[in-house]
Amino acid sequence: MGNRSKEKIDENPIVELFITIKPYAVSISVITVLSGLLTLLFLYFQPSIYESYAIIKIKSEARGGARLRDIDPLSSALSISGNSKVDQELAILKTFYINNRAIEELANREKFIDRINLKIQYFKEEKYKKVEIFSEFPIEIKEIKIKDKKVIGKYIQLIPVVDGFRFKIGKNKSSQVYRYEHSINTKQFKLIVKKYQDFKNPIYFRLNGNNRNIYEKIVRKNLKVSKLNDNVSLIKVAYQDTSASRATKYVNALIDVYIAQSIKDKSKKNNKILDFIEKQLDTTGKKLKLSESQLEEYRVSNSVIEPSIQSQSLINRLSEIEVELSENSIKERLVANLKTVIKHNQNLDSITPILRELEDEPTIRVIERLQDLQRRANELKRDFTEKHPDLKAVRRDIARNRRTIRLNIESLKSNILGRKKELISIKKEYENSLKTLPTKEKQLIGLRRNYEVNSKMYSYLLEKKSENEMKRVATVSDYEIVDRAYSNGIPIKPKRLSSIVIFTVFGFVFAVLLSLLRNFMINRVQNIKDIERLTSLPIYGSLPITAETKFEIRDHPKSKLSEIFRSIRTTLQFIRKVDKSNIILVTSNSPKEGKTVITANLCAIFQMADYKSIVIDLNLYRPEIHNYFNIINDKGISDYLINKHDKIEDIILSTSYPNLDIITAGQRVDNPSDLILSDKLESLIAKLKKEYDFLFIDTAPFSMVADTLYLMQHADINLIVIREQIAKKIFVSNLETMIKKHNIKNVGLVINRTL
Template sequence: MNQTNIQHHDQIDLKDVIKTIFRYKWSIIIITFIFTFGSAIFAYIKPNIYSSSATIELMEDKKKSASPADFMLQAFDGGGANVDNEIEVMKSRFLAKKAFNLLNLKTRYFTTHNFREIELYKDSPFVVNSHFLDDLLYGKEFILKPIDENSFNLRIEPISPYSIKGFLKNYGIIPLKAHEKIVYNKNHKYSETINNPYFTLNIKKIHALKNKEYRFSFMTNRGLYQFYRKNISVSQVSKKATILKLSFQDTSSLRAKEILNAVHQAYMNQEIEHKTKEANLTLGFIDRQLDSINARLKKSETKLEDFKEKNQVVGLGEQAIKTTEQLSEYEAKLEEMQTEITILSNLQQYIKSNQNLTGLTIGSVNFADPALGTLVNRLQEEATRKSTLLVDYTELHPDVQKVSQNISSLKRSIKAALRNNLRQLNQRKQSLRNVIAKFNKSIASLPKQERELSRLTRYYSIDEKIYSFLLEKKAETAILKSSTISNSRLLDSAVQNSYPIKPKRKLIVLVGIILGLIVGLALAFLREFFNNTVKNSDEIEKLCSIPLYGIIPQNKNKKTSNLVDEAYRAIRTNLQFLPKHESSEVIAITSSVSGEGKTTIAANLAKIIAQTNKKVVVLDLDLRKASLHNEFNISNNIGISNYLTKQNSLEEVLYHDENTNVDIITTGTIPPNPSELILTDNMKEFIEILKERYDYIIFDTPPVGLVTDAMILMNYADISFVVARASYTRKEFVKNLDRLSKEHTQNTFGMILNGVEIGEKYGYGYGSNYGYGYGNDKYYKNR
């Protein structure tokens, strides 16, 4: 049983939903159309966005394969490719600035075509050269309007007074900013130098200006970078790959292509510059060492030759030669180790004495400890990042403070690593010195001349080896410098795409349609939720248990007039099912409040009953607000109040309408005490007299929700019809009427729904309940 009730309620709810949709169908359609039209306009005027992409391969430096013992080559080795670092380099302000230097992007050109804004880029029919531009004019819009083939109008417009911002500023609520005060409007010729305190421009015509108006503006370096950072996308094609995919989105497909190609060119250039700088540093170091060793070599060679000539010594013995060669080899190693210590000491001193570490080279420590090289590499990156951030922010900015903390941490780690490496090198140096000391003791046992010759020969051999080594390294470094290439390779260059990726215009319109339907339905159900009036017979039946005797549609035309007549006939038919009385039937017609049509229903019901040759009298008992006489177009000079106060007789207050065969008794003079007048015995006698003379007596009573007169008169009636008006009578009034009917069980109540709209709502409520089909257009098609 419960499940049946639940299913029944579910069906009713679904029916109510459908009826609500149909009730507000036009508002839903209009709202959906507005959203669709708005989304279509938005999709149309939104500029096309084009995408261009390129792929770049990051290759490892081949120098990594060199021998670990070759410390001079490793000293300036930057290591392999770090993909994450290179992605950040691609997005950096440093690289963007180098790329922008290869292009002319600061001036942007616009025009409007078919209500759509178009950026012209290199398709502009004129070119603007700015010799001087005040900072206030960056981002300000210049409007160029062609006058003829040789001249144009140039203007900078003030803030529109019709905008909210303009209104507030014009009335001094918000002060005007400096750049908002700049206004300009003058005519000029092409190629003419335009001088102004704020700018100096030269506008050259390239070809004919076909549109009515053009616009151009200038971007700052910061604005350019924000534009670049917003639209650039750099990603790995896969986790293990060293291939990067660069994508750029722009309103100009040509500019997107050129920016990507410029970014790769700038990336290659900065790599080559960095490597060339390292090679130059290496060559400088070698040249300084060569000068020192060359002087020593000449000096040791001269001393050796002078000693041989003076002492006429040709050479050493076999054992002395062997000992001397070994000692020369160890002393050469000691010299190389001292060079390493010098490099590390210089690096240690550089880190201690320099705050700006952007010039620090990373390769000079890799031969000692690869981990130290990684630390120096990270330190250089953080120092470069800090310099970039300081362009836009102060030292107190959180990002700058974070980078400063990273730099301090890295410097501490590098200093600790340097101390460890220097300690290890010094230990190895001391060991070599001990070995050299033993060989020196062996040489000391030789004869004096042979010992001196060994010493001079050894010094000469050491200097010669180091000099040859440095010459070899200088030649290698020079070759590397002359053959320096980038470690990146452009696999797929950017191309110009003719089809935009955005906006998805069909999708935007579809979303607009769906959103319009959602908003329309939401507003419909919201209106339904806040609408507290009854609209059809179903709601009447839900809210009260009073039986529904009739549904009267709105009377708008001839067709509806026939429907109204049939509705009253239905009520007349339903009256035949009332219990029969020996005397006449007394009908009281009331409503909850005024304006629900009870007087009209009383008059029309009297007319329709009179058509069956019944004697009918209708009484206007609304002694506070007379209105029945207007329905019959008669005067209201005398009536019920005059009769009850014995001023006039029944025949004098009775009016017979020949057209409808209905007798009417109006209110007459409005009495000061209508309730007391109705409660008199004269009223009872009056009704008894009418019962003897008429078949039907109809009372037009006051609204039952406002005064007590109606309740008094209902006690005289065989049935009391309560009138409710569709989309007018409140639901709580209907509930009150239901409570009233339950409290007065001695009275018979009936409900009449008035003013129902004809159509699906009326046809369903009336036709379904009574089966007459009066809501069907075909019923009156041939009548």
């Protein structure tokens, strides 16, 4: 057979796998084809999904983060500056508030062709599946009111009949005939059906509920809002739908509503400032008129035109103190706003301009450090859990910086209040100085001071009013549409071709794995590769796969089976004892493995090479070999061993082959084991070896009869027949141990592949 170890080195694992799964070729093919067909069937009923998307740009520092030069301290004090970043804009676009307005905007468009009512969808049955109707609706369902929420999302069949229609929900078909254009009131819903054109086949419709239901069940899972790039403020708004047109219209409606809302919010901001300014102007204007009137009246009545130089100096200084106190008051409001932002953990971008106004650079640097830490935390959150040590360390730094900011703001507040006390104290000193002046001049100074303070405040408010009116007139959105919604009309899912390929391959791989598992779990030998893996014993021959192994050497000497036995004969000739008679014993582990028919064919092929041969049936338990030679088993070796026949010649029978004789088993005996182990059998075999070139012995299976192992010890060549699907793997794996234990020589295997 050659070097077995070398063969194992040269084995191709792919070929080995192929041989292993070959017996399961039919089942593998069936599973693979079924996988492909089931995938096709599944995909047939799956609607194509399209995607439409738009790109919007957030203008620099939109909704917050503006620098000090762009922020009015008054706006900051009123908490009007925004604090949203790109991430917050992503969240806003996903909210029900914005999407609800988009849903309403689509449903209430003037042109019917542009109108999309997401509360209801229409379908028709086409080739065993429901196909949505997107245009040319034969009917329209209006004034929908759902009574039973269980009906939401279910297909309701509208069946046309004479003078109207019937409903069918699930398996329940209504017997009542309803009329078009009339209010329909059932247990599940209330609605009106309007017919635009005649139709014969049933129409299906599906109620999706109110806007909240539509958002939760449909919009939310199909809307994708994401950053287009981390380095630029671009947002991609994408929507998936079974209709490319509907997806495009929804995205456009959403971004239009979103931008309109941003303009409205900015207008509200400016209006709030203007309202505040108007109120302050009204109050300050009245004070200014009053102070002006009082000053003029006092001058006229007391014949006083201008105060003295000393008095004018006091007036200027007190005015400066009053202005500084007003600024200090605004700073107090700014600090109060800062504390609110910090307390509620709001975005810190909006407080930076306030801190610049308050000239608190140290806190600004802490905030910048905090923002860097927050960005770092967001990056880590994408890759790690909250328990990751790096993220935990960043969280600790964030908490530490927030504490520092709070302490700094408290310190800032303390400084502002301290300065306020100083100013009040200085003001009192100057006011005390006024008390030394003559009464008339003192009164004039008081009136002049009130007039100048009110005049300066009124001028400041007029300036702010003008600025904010210009802002209101020029109000534009913080967002710009870079690309309006677009769909290329190519479905994004399901990927039909790739799905078919993937699941067909998956079915094939699954079938192969199942076959390998089955092969592993099956305890019987499946093929020659199993045998080669389980034992290193030489294989002298392998019979072809046939329905049954026949004794056909004589009738079909040129057949494939005959050629295989010739090959076995050649192999055995190389290992036989030269110039001596050889005993070839044929056995198996269990019955029905084909050892007897193989013995018959083997001895027949040897005699054809002019070897004088004899076959001895030592299977005294179930003798069978005589049947292959059409010989009656009326006398045989058992008769000789129990002395019923004294001469060897009496039990040797001729066959139809010129160089082949046979000794049958003979009559059944009660003690076959004793006969096989007797000296008389040994003497018989010794005499036969002198007369014949080859002695072929057919025995009982050695797992059933221990006598066979004794006979194998005395044979020159032992052939063990292993039949695929019959022989157990554990037997093959234990063969070498058994052979070594019983000191059996020259053992080879013959593989019977008969089905």
